[in-house]
Amino acid sequence: MTENKSDEVLQEQKRINHVISEIGEKINKIKKNSQLISGDVGQLRKTFWEDVTVNFDEADDVLETFTSIKQQAELLGERERSYGQIHKQLNTLNKLKYSPYFGRIDFKENGEETEAIYIGIASFMDKEEQNFYIYDWRAPISSIYYDYSKGPAKYEIPEGAVEGELVLKRQFIIRNGKVISLFDTGVTIGDELLLEVLGNQASTMMKSIVATIQKEQNKIIRNDSKKILVVQGVAGSGKTSAALQRVAYLLYRHRKTLTADNIMLFSPNPLFNSYVSTVLPELGEENMQQSTFLEYLVNRVGKGLEVEDPFSQLEILLDAEQQEKASFRLKSIEYKSSLAFKEKIEEEIHRFSTNGIIFKTIAFGGKVFFSKEELARKFYEFDATSSIPNRMELLKEWIQKEMKKHAKQERKQVWVDEEMDLLDKEDYLKAYKLTQKKSNKKIGEFAQYEEEEKILRRFIVNRRFKGIYKFIKNLEFINYIAMYKGIFMEERPKELPIDAWETICVKTMEHLKHKKIWNEDATPFAYFKDRLEGKKSNTGIKQVFIDEAQDYSPFQMAYIKELYPYSRMTLLGDVNQAIYAHANNELKEEDHKEIERIVLTKSYRSTQEIVEFTKEIAANGDIIEPFNRHGEKPVIVEVEDLNLLPGVALNRICTLKKKKYQTIALICKTKKESEQVYQYLKKHIEVRLIEKGTISYEKGISVIPAYLAKGIEFDAVILYNSSIYNTELERELFYTACTRAMHELILLTKKNQLNMFIKGINPQTYMLQIEEVKIEK
Numbered sequence: 001m002t003e004n005k006s007d008e009v010l011q012e013q014k015r016i017n018h019v020i021s022e023i024g025e026k027i028n029k030i031k032k033n034s035q036l037i038s039g040d041v042g043q044l045r046k047t048f049w050e051d052v053t054v055n056f057d058e059a060d061d062v063l064e065t066f067t068s069i070k071q072q073a074e075l076l077g078e079r080e081r082s083y084g085q086i087h088k089q090l091n092t093l094n095k096l097k098y099s100p101y102f103g104r105i106d107f108k109e110n111g112e113e114t115e116a117i118y119i120g121i122a123s124f125m126d127k128e129e130q131n132f133y134i135y136d137w138r139a140p141i142s143s144i145y146y147d148y149s150k151g152p153a154k155y156e157i158p159e160g161a162v163e164g165e166l167v168l169k170r171q172f173i174i175r176n177g178k179v180i181s182l183f184d185t186g187v188t189i190g191d192e193l194l195l196e197v198l199g200n201q202a203s204t205m206m207k208s209i210v211a212t213i214q215k216e217q218n219k220i221i222r223n224d225s226k227k228i229l230v231v232q233g234v235a236g237s238g239k240t241s242a243a244l245q246r247v248a249y250l251l252y253r254h255r256k257t258l259t260a261d262n263i264m265l266f267s268p269n270p271l272f273n274s275y276v277s278t279v280l281p282e283l284g285e286e287n288m289q290q291s292t293f294l295e296y297l298v299n300r301v302g303k304g305l306e307v308e309d310p311f312s313q314l315e316i317l318l319d320a321e322q323q324e325k326a327s328f329r330l331k332s333i334e335y336k337s338s339l340a341f342k343e344k345i346e347e348e349i350h351r352f353s354t355n356g357i358i359f360k361t362i363a364f365g366g367k368v369f370f371s372k373e374e375l376a377r378k379f380y381e382f383d384a385t386s387s388i389p390n391r392m393e394l395l396k397e398w399i400q401k402e403m404k405k406h407a408k409q410e411r412k413q414v415w416v417d418e419e420m421d422l423l424d425k426e427d428y429l430k431a432y433k434l435t436q437k438k439s440n441k442k443i444g445e446f447a448q449y450e451e452e453e454k455i456l457r458r459f460i461v462n463r464r465f466k467g468i469y470k471f472i473k474n475l476e477f478i479n480y481i482a483m484y485k486g487i488f489m490e491e492r493p494k495e496l497p498i499d500a501w502e503t504i505c506v507k508t509m510e511h512l513k514h515k516k517i518w519n520e521d522a523t524p525f526a527y528f529k530d531r532l533e534g535k536k537s538n539t540g541i542k543q544v545f546i547d548e549a550q551d552y553s554p555f556q557m558a559y560i561k562e563l564y565p566y567s568r569m570t571l572l573g574d575v576n577q578a579i580y581a582h583a584n585n586e587l588k589e590e591d592h593k594e595i596e597r598i599v600l601t602k603s604y605r606s607t608q609e610i611v612e613f614t615k616e617i618a619a620n621g622d623i624i625e626p627f628n629r630h631g632e633k634p635v636i637v638e639v640e641d642l643n644l645l646p647g648v649a650l651n652r653i654c655t656l657k658k659k660k661y662q663t664i665a666l667i668c669k670t671k672k673e674s675e676q677v678y679q680y681l682k683k684h685i686e687v688r689l690i691e692k693g694t695i696s697y698e699k700g701i702s703v704i705p706a707y708l709a710k711g712i713e714f715d716a717v718i719l720y721n722s723s724i725y726n727t728e729l730e731r732e733l734f735y736t737a738c739t740r741a742m743h744e745l746i747l748l749t750k751k752n753q754l755n756m757f758i759k760g761i762n763p764q765t766y767m768l769q770i771e772e773v774k775i776e777k
């Protein structure tokens with residue numbers, strides 16, 4: 001660390017004290033204001049109904065009542081919004097009070113005086129609102145801090161570039177209002193501060209990197225020129241971190257038109273969702289919408305089919321004992337993930353335009369209201385030039401109209417008489433009131449009774465028809481499954497050999513028969529459904545982020561793009577961590593006018609020693625550059641007998657625990673392996689098993705299958721039985737697992753059975769140890 005010049009520190013501390021006292025004053029002022037508003041909100045809520053005119057007598061009165069309620073609700077909403085704003089502001093000010101800024105740049109704009117710019121997580125001005133005590137890190141001028149070292153520098157504003165000279169660049173660590181350290185930096189954003197940050201223990205929650213954003217990451221964060229931004233970044237290069245900072249940046253830059261609700265992040269698993277959930281609040285912003293693609297698909301496919309999750313799909317491919325099943329699934333996955341299959345679906349849809357649509361019969365209590373043939377006939381009676389979704393809509397409207405007639409008929413049936421006796425008092429009362437309301441004039445007792453009975457019969461039929469009405473409204477009368485199956489009764493696509501196609505057809509249909517759908521079919525099925533009933537494109541989303549983009553198949557990627565046709569997209573991924581069988585070339589694709597591509601090659605997560613080792617696993621790993629932080633070389637532990645493996649893992653975990661690491665992971669290849677070793681370990685130490693549904697992880701020891709460790713990191717990683725990663729398909733999984741380690745990496749292996757990847761690694765990059773201690777079975 002650069003030496004702390006004590007008078008500089010004193011000067012800076014003086015300024016900090018002043019700024020903090022101003023922040024304190026502002027907080028007090030806002031609090032007073034907020035009490036007023038909160039009082040207002042409370043009062044408004046209390047007297048809401050007193051202040052509106054409620055009168056339902058005449059149509060005019062109803063309108064007046066409606067307007068009055070609306071006005072009152074708007075007033076309340078506005079006050080609540082300003083109350084929410086104030087709350088947010090107070091939150092940010094309290095953060096600033098603790099640590100007002102992290103950086104300072106002295107910038108001399110050409111022809112102007114040098115100005116000291118202090119940079120923090122939000123802007124803060126003096127009382128007169130004339131000068132900035134703190135600049136938001138997202139302000140245009142702040143980019144100099146991330147992009148330049150001392151010397152000529154410039155930043156962009158809408159009117160053009162502002163040029164000048166960067167005279168000083170200083171970094172602070174301020175805690176609780178006190179300068180802990182201060183250093184003036186040279187070339188990049190203080191390697192020293194970064195070194196300090198990266199040397200810390202891993203947390204179970206991702207941290208914001210705002211104070212140490214690197215120049216190349218800043219490009220990702222501030223990029224706003226093209227519709228699609230693609231980031232190919234090696235493991236640990238800060239893709240996810242930069243993506244979250246980018247969300248914060250976009251929310252700031254477009255604050256008038258963009259809110260957190262307009263941003264969607266697709267993440268790899270539920271654990272990841274919670275892992276990243278604190279970054280934006282730390283920056284004073286709200287979290288964007290977050291979902292896994294599976295969640296989206298399950299919703300879209302609908303209740304009728306159970307969707308296989310991608311992890312179960314992967315498990316089959318990884319299970320050495322199910323090689324035959326795996327080889328068939330691989331073919332199925334490859335084809336159904338391709339754009340060729342999407343084309344095939346398109347052809348099928350085209351055919352449905354003139355014939356072949358299959359419906360379900362709509363019946364009630366054994367009585368057919370609409371046969372499937374009738375529905376098909378009616379469908380094809382509509383104008384053939386109209387799109388399929390439009391005709392579906394017309395068909396639905398027609399059915400709904402016809403249903404009114406059926407309902408009327410049904411009211412006369414005997415079963416309704418029987419159910420009349422079972423009605424409760426409230427129904428009678430309701431019918432009575434409705435009759436009263438309906439007839440202003442006094443009517444005779446008999447007429448009154450007749451009217452009530454009519455209403456009660458309507459109640460009964462409506463109640464029993466509720467299911468059918470919903471079925472119709474949701475277009476469930478379209479037999480998607482039968483039609484989807486139809487694709488597999490057709491001629492072989494040219495991409496596949498005959499035997500492969502036949503097996504795919506038989507097995508896919510068999511699986512669908514059991515009301516289950518494989519993961520590779522889920523996207524095509526959802527797409528197929530969309531093409532028949534109309535796209536559910538989401539216009540509210542303006543920015544879509546896809547993390548681990550390499551794990552999306554070409555079909556999925558194309559589908560997502562169609563779902564969000566008006567959104568900008570940020571795709572982040574690493575071709576070396578593509579753990580699924582379907583290939584996706586999106587990250588490698590040629591540039592075109594809508595795409596901006598950024599490549600990150602420096603890895604920040606792991607020590608230099610770990611990166612030197614892991615880069616040799618990755619295909620094209622030469623481009624990976626380690627960050628200059630040192631630790632021990634990875635250790636490969638050879639074990640005589642595989643039965644000793646759980647005990648050896650336990651020993652190693654205990655040694656790591658003594659080193660006071662906060663998060664230690666034992667990464668296994670499959671769920672089965674994780675469960676087995678977990679059962680052993682839990683008898684000896686406190687340990688947690690992470691499964692696909694796990695939504696958060698805690699400090700301590702976790703046993704986790706490699707594919708669930710995606711995107712997250714641990715202080716120390718032990719790779720359990722590394723000998724079993726042995727096919728080219730498993731290279732990425734093995735690489736992903738090893739790159740989760742920040743400070744220490746240990747790989748257990750059967751003696752003399754180094755896997756095919758380790759065999760290719762320079763032995764200088766690791767230490768080989770033989771576990772000699774015999775452990776009882």
Ligand SMILES: Nc1ncnc2c1ncn2[C@@H]1O[C@H](COP(=O)(O)OP(=O)(O)OP(=O)(O)O)[C@@H](O)[C@H]1O
Pocket residue numbers: 194197198207209212213214217233234235236237238239240241242574577604605710711712713739
């Ligand atoms: N500029 C930075 N300043 C401080 N820490 C950083 C910076 N960039 C990355 N890191 C740290 O490096 C680690 C890896 O970052 P992150 O998870 O964002 O990388 P990634 O590229 O998404 O990784 P992977 O693809 O391997 O999951 C995190 O601990 C993150 O805090």
